[in-house]
Amino acid sequence: MAKKPEFFEDQKAQSRVKSTIVVKYFKAWAKIMAGQVQGAKDPRLAYIDLFCGPGKYEDGAVSTPLLIVEHVIGTPELRDKVIAVFNDADKERTAELDQNVKALPGIETLTHQPMIRTGEVDDVLVQEFASINMVPAFSFIDPFGYKGVTLELVEALMKGWGSDMVLFFPFDRINAALTNPKVTKHVDGLFGKERADRLRELTSGMHPENREALIIEEFAEALRERGYTYIIPYVFEYEQRDRTSHYLIFVTKHPLGYNIMKSIMYKASEDKNQGIARFGYVRSQADKTPLLSLLNRPLDDLCDELLECFAGRTLTMEAIHREHQKALGINPFIEKNYKDALNMLDAANKIVTNKPNRRKGTFADDIVVTFPRKEKK
Template sequence: MSNPSFFDEQKEQSLIKARIVEKYFWAWAKVIIGVIKGTKIKGRRVDERIAYIDLFAGPGRYKDGSESTPLKVLETALSEPDMQNMLVTVFNDVNTNNVNSLQQAINSLPNINNLKYQPQIINQEVGENIVRKFNDIKLIPTLFFVDPWGYKGLSLQLINSVVKDWGCDCIFFFNYNRINMGLNNAAVEEHLNALFGKVRADEVRKQLKQLQPEERELTIVEAICEALKEMGGEYVLPFGFKNDKGNRTSHHLIFVSKHVKGYEIMKDIMAKESSEQNQGVASFEYNPAVSSRLPLLFELYRPLDELEEMLLDEFAGRTMTMKDIYDLHHVGRRYISRNYKAALNNLEAQGKVIAEPPANKRRKQKGEITFADNVIVKFPSRQ
């Protein structure tokens, strides 16, 4: 389950993946630190530590000199005084050479000694022992990153052992290409059962026999998302990566949280990192060959129009604020807040909804009429 050439050169897909993790780490840490400080001000005792754990950390740098995720996270922490004093980091890799290389790369970071808690680097195989350790303790708020080359060591139990506690979120690498091939391979059945749960894995295996490639991907990704939700990870968000030719999905980055705030933050980050925007709606996918990808077919699909129709149907006869509409509707869909505001602006302009205050009494920003969270929307009844 390893690829010796993986760390030779950082591909664009790896750069996007690392950027998503780095951006979310920053936003997550700022939110958690704010909560901790607020609790302390109220006079309550609180553990003032936060953590970042990476169980498949790699060597720290690619052979071309590019930094991998552990170094980016540490540099982010070094740039912010609160993080310097509060962040605990744990980096693991089963490969001894990777561990030694990572240690050297971390030691070479400027001002690394400014961290109150120096990075812990361990050399263990990821399996049931680590799951038991996490299950047996109450974790401090932790961002958990799991990026195996294949899928060995990745399991529902591992993810749940971390996200079970407050403030703990998980981002993991879902190697769709290998998992798709492995689901019908008896030699790796145990690993895939651990990832999906045996009952669900067997059901997926049955479904795949009759499906086309695109349907296989939707079925497999839906299955892992449902498994995570059943486990208690209520908010799950996948981001797809196409291969270099742009004609096939290679892997997904999947986010899991028990709190809607983290879900909203990650959705905004993934939307901005998407390679395609259609009517302002992100694809939640990175495709290095996007410029040559069926432009006519892409234009025929109009997701904002679809959102407008959904809102008219689902909220018919109701009066509510833009924020209430967004909160009730966005989970499980790829629309972000600004998409809802654009859709409601369009519906108001077409006379299909009534907004209060109306458009002529709302301010303009960059030439467009704003639609604040507290604007009240009245939907007509459907006949």
């Protein structure tokens, strides 16, 4: 029997964080989508993991595939709707996952038993997904490298309505691969050939921090060009080195999913500046990387922006949050940040509310806020 990769020997802290983010989002996504497809001609939902592993680490820790299936088993409204599709290139890992799945209590209650296949993620598999009518799907693409991960794969899995994705982006390995002629095909598939060629030229001799910012920015832009408006990159650094290892990149077409994932990533973020989470790349320069620079904006900036955006208007906190999020697109702010900013503005007498005597530190969704008009210059 082939030796398992070291990755499966014991679960590292970063793997726990990654799994927590994916599972929490699946739970929220599945609850919403189950209501959306209730009564539909085809009420199925899909969870897709194309680099699944065996489901457990050697230390006994349960990984994402089993946590997902356990949740489906334990949620009556999902048992007849969710199809879990697992794939791995290693037959020993898929055989072990099959055993682990079958051993789950209540597995027999599922209408759709998990589908477990063994094979490479290649052009044939991409075409297979591209050729079928996809039900709403949440996909977790977590390879050990980047082979098989292409823009075409993202498009094939995201083409259906209600479909979202979390994608593992091994920055350190991709950074090294840009100038390696042996893996040109894989890098071209990840960015698109024209963009990859431009990256190779632009990053030559570039400072490492700027190089990182540009690579992530270009990948995010490649996704946005395909209509995936809402993207969040969540950075992981090496445990023993102050250097980026990889990113989790969340991709969705809907602002609701975007806001849900931001809240999940916010709670999973250790580094916060004035309550604004560092779940994305924060050292980028605004003129070179406008998408990612929006992920490094402290609360003071939000206060100033609200005064500018809503000058002379009166509206509720809920409407402020909803309207501003829609206008900003990619950004790091969650609902709590808006309430904190409005409390700061209120304390500084820069806004007027209809409940000035509320409990300190609170700001309910229905509180009405009046912003001052812009001063004439």
